Amino acid sequence: MKSSNEKVLLLPQCETKEALDSIEEIVQIEGIDGIFIGPFDLSICMGIPGRFDAPEFREAVDRILRACKYAGKLCMTFTTTPAEARTYIGKGFDAVANSIDTITIGQAYKAMVDEIRG
DSSP states (O other): OHHHHHHOOOOOEEOSHHHHHTHHHHTTSTTOOEEEEOHHHHHHHTTOTTOTTSHHHHHHHHHHHHHHHHHTOEEEEEESSHHHHHHHHHHTOSEEEEOOHHHHHHHHHHHHHHHHHO
C-alpha cells in the first residue's frame, strides 16, 4: 500500500464552474496531488464551448494554475496541438496530455495518403 501511494497521483479534474469557484479550497485538500483541467468540459460549463482564447477562459486557467502553484500542487491539462502544449508548459504547467489516439492515428493516415497521392 505504501509503495502504491507513493507511485499514484490523485488529480481531480476541474471541469465545472462549481469546481472553478472552489478551486482554492479543493487544492488544499490533503492527499490531492494536483488538478487536471478538462478544457472542453470547463469551457462548456462556462457557456463558451471550445473558446479557449476567450478572456474569461484564459482567466479561469490562470486562476487554477495560480491556486495549484500556491498550494505546491501539480497542474495539468489537455491540449490538441504541440504549439498549444508548448504554450501551457511555458506558462508553468507541470504536464500536458496532448491529443488522443483517434485524432493522432487519423492525422497520420491522412498524411500518409496525402504523401502517396503526391
